[in-house]
Amino acid sequence: MGAKEKGFKKVDGRGQRSEESRGRILDSATRIFAEKGLDGARIDEIAEDAGINKRMLYHYYGSKEDLYGEVLRFNYEKIYTLSKNAFILADDPKENVTRAVRAYFYFLAKNEDFVRLTSWEALNGGRFAKKVIPQFFDLVELEFGDIIKDGIKRNFIRPDTDIRQVIVSVQALCLVYFNRREIVQPLWQEDLLSEKMLEVRLRHILALIFDGIFSHEEE
Amino acid sequence: MGAKEKGFKKVDGRGQRSEESRGRILDSATRIFAEKGLDGARIDEIAEDAGINKRMLYHYYGSKEDLYGEVLRFNYEKIYTLSKNAFILADDPKENVTRAVRAYFYFLAKNEDFVRLTSWEALNGGRFAKKVIPQFFDLVELEFGDIIKDGIKRNFIRPDTDIRQVIVSVQALCLVYFNRREIVQPLWQEDLLSEKMLEVRLRHILALIFDGIFSHEEE
DNA sequence: TACATAAGTAACTAACTGGTTACATACTTT
DNA sequence: AAAGTATGTAACCAGTTAGTTACTTATGTA
Structure with a gap:
């Protein structure tokens, strides 16, 4: 077995992309929630701003309110x-x-x-x-x-x-x-x-x- | 031509009810806009709270944003x-x-x-x-x-x-x-x-x- | 009474929005 | 190569919401 760790948290290509996507969503959400508030912000706008599909956003963060909570x-x-x-x-x-x-x-x-x-x-x-x-x-x-x-x-x-x-x-x-x-x-x-x-x-x-x-x- | 003024602003039964309705809308709108903000507030909720039909609210105030402006x-x-x-x-x-x-x-x-x-x-x-x-x-x-x-x-x-x-x-x-x-x-x-x-x-x-x-x- | 107009109602619409689903494409491990 | 899983896409859905329309009821005026 190679030098790489294996198991729980993968640091391979996919995992990195995942982490990066999560981070981009959080950045975009921070900016847009800060600008427009929970009610004014639109999930579609956040997803587009993060350059990611809505499906993925819900995959990572569950719901609009949960995402808002993570931003906080x-x-x-x-x-x-x-x-x-x-x-x-x-x-x-x-x-x-x-x-x-x-x-x-x-x-x-x-x-x-x-x-x-x-x-x-x-x-x-x-x-x-x-x-x-x-x-x-x-x-x-x-x-x-x-x-x-x-x-x-x-x-x-x-x-x-x-x-x-x-x-x-x-x-x-x-x-x-x-x-x-x-x-x-x-x-x-x-x-x-x-x-x-x-x-x-x-x-x-x-x-x-x-x-x-x-x-x-x-x- | 009686003692009453006539013309621009009638102060008869209809006019009074109109003024009262406008006032009630403004009160309800103040309370609900204050509580939930422009985005969070719902026109239907304001109309219901004021005990008035939505049609009348739009008749008096034109749009949600105009009503918000009047509240301010x-x-x-x-x-x-x-x-x-x-x-x-x-x-x-x-x-x-x-x-x-x-x-x-x-x-x-x-x-x-x-x-x-x-x-x-x-x-x-x-x-x-x-x-x-x-x-x-x-x-x-x-x-x-x-x-x-x-x-x-x-x-x-x-x-x-x-x-x-x-x-x-x-x-x-x-x-x-x-x-x-x-x-x-x-x-x-x-x-x-x-x-x-x-x-x-x-x-x-x-x-x-x-x-x-x-x-x-x-x- | 007849007429004009103000006040009111309920049902509707077109657009939006949070959230989902079915499906496709990579990439890793065995 | 086969299988499994992470990643991604687009179309879709059901509920909501600002705003409208067709229609009814009161009220004052002539």
Whole structure:
């Protein structure tokens, strides 16, 4: 028997093509579900965009809703990875908050699909997200909460800070900038997604947060 | 020729029933479009909910999209009225900001349909809102901007404040609380819409804004 | 009463859409 | 080569949905 593995997962020509097809479907579905939502998206459009037959799409993913669920899981995994890497408890609380907010903000900036998917989900009452991704859902919030708690313990953040409110506010300040971008854009001159404007927005957010929750004793 | 007006708009039995039917359709459409979005809503469901025949719905509103447009106009008019009444330039800048933010926040709290309609619209890139309501769209923002400008003029608000950023942030801090309520709710114990929790949230928002943009000279 | 018009109903249609089936073609293993 | 399986295609189906039509019933006016 040759050097190749055999058995469960084949890595031969067919298997590769299969994996590639699954991946292409997921990419197309992410884009189209993000753009049009669960109701607005059309399976035929996703299949055509992925360059694959509808028969195969159903073969791999079962149903429209199941595919939508996979798209959610796939995209929530991204932010889960992010939070694992960027939500670190180092020594300087201000640095901790800055790093976490910056990472979250730029993640959203670079993942418009994620922003839109979560927005559709919010309007759906998180129906599908709750089913498919029970674990990722609040993990980001918990980890960020730890950063705030640590800041309080070290007397850098006001002890009366309502952590849950702060978490919602950070989410709000980051999300809405991208969420309502298309509505805000025509009223502004600059491109809201340019590096300069992104940095302006981020600094504004950080200033708002810090002067709101940080103790001013040391100033 | 009796005392009654005659001609263009009759106010007789038929006309009244007509107006009432139009109103009922608009109410039902508001509720159902808000709940399910343009794609998710069904004309048949709206007609049935309004207790009216589909034929009449098309008679009054022409098409699904036109009805959706009317729903948007109808609901944006509400917030336009609000901004006219609550965005006042009185003497105390802190009071001005507080009054405006409080009015906006409680308007959202009491008009969940409005929150959801604008959220669907944001995901649609404001396509329909732009067509139907060119005037209301940024009016609220402009009037709030004047309040901030006045505060700067009177040295209560930092002169380097980026007004547009603040407006986006205020919107964000108010909107997201309601927008993501269904996702946040299961993680919290209290009812997010209880009077107590609404007040907690509002105070948090005001604290964040003030300590972020107000000059601290006077303290 | 006769007439015009507004308000209403139910059945229908043409297009769409999620999902399926019957059938064909590769490729791997034995 | 034979057999089995993964991959692919196109036509099809049943249910849904926005929008229409032919027809009926009220109501105010002359």
